[in-house]
Every structure is written in structure tokens, then in C-alpha cells.
Amino acid sequence: MEYIYAAMLIHKAGKKVDEATLKKVLEAAGVTVDDAKVKVVIASLDGVDIDEAIKNAAVAAPAAAPASETAEKTEAKKEEKKEDTKKAEESSAAGLSSLFG
Secondary structure, three states: OOOHHHHHHHHHHHOOOOHHHHHHHHOOOOOOOOOOHHHHHHHHHHHHHHHHHHHHHHHHHHHHHHHHHHHHHHHHHHHHHHHHHHHHHHHHHHHHHHOOO
């Protein structure tokens, strides 16, 4: 992913996304550069309108909204389980206190 992020950063800066620039950005970020991956990214971006690709990705993003709803439901279930566990612990503590009461 860092290769794509670097390419997007170069594009956003208004520079040409080429092998040399991509390598410089990755090295500046402390990434060990794999020349083969750099070549693949540059070849993959050949003829691609990056602005259009970003725009299309942004349009597709709302489709991911149901995933956030699923995450909310999962979080609610976790909270419910925590409450059940807490009630069980309190009940157990009450039973133990009656032994020593």
C-alpha cells in the first residue's frame, strides 16, 4: 500500500509519477524499496487518470456504510455481553458475602 500512497502523494504535489520520484518518496519515508514493485506500480498507472480513479473510489465509498452498521451492532453485542458478565459477577459476589455475613 505504501507504493500507492507514495504515488498519490506525488500526484497530489503536482509532480510526474515516475520510477525515480516514487523511489525517492519511499526512501524518504524509510521504506526498503523493491524495484520490481516500483516498476509494477508505474506500469499499472500508465494511462490512468488518477483524479478520475480517486473520484470513482469516493463514489463507491458509501456502499461501505452497511459495514459500519455491522460494526455498531457488533459493538452493541459486546457491551451487552459485558453487562451480562458484570451482573453475573455481582450475583456471585453477593452469594459469597452471604457465606461470611
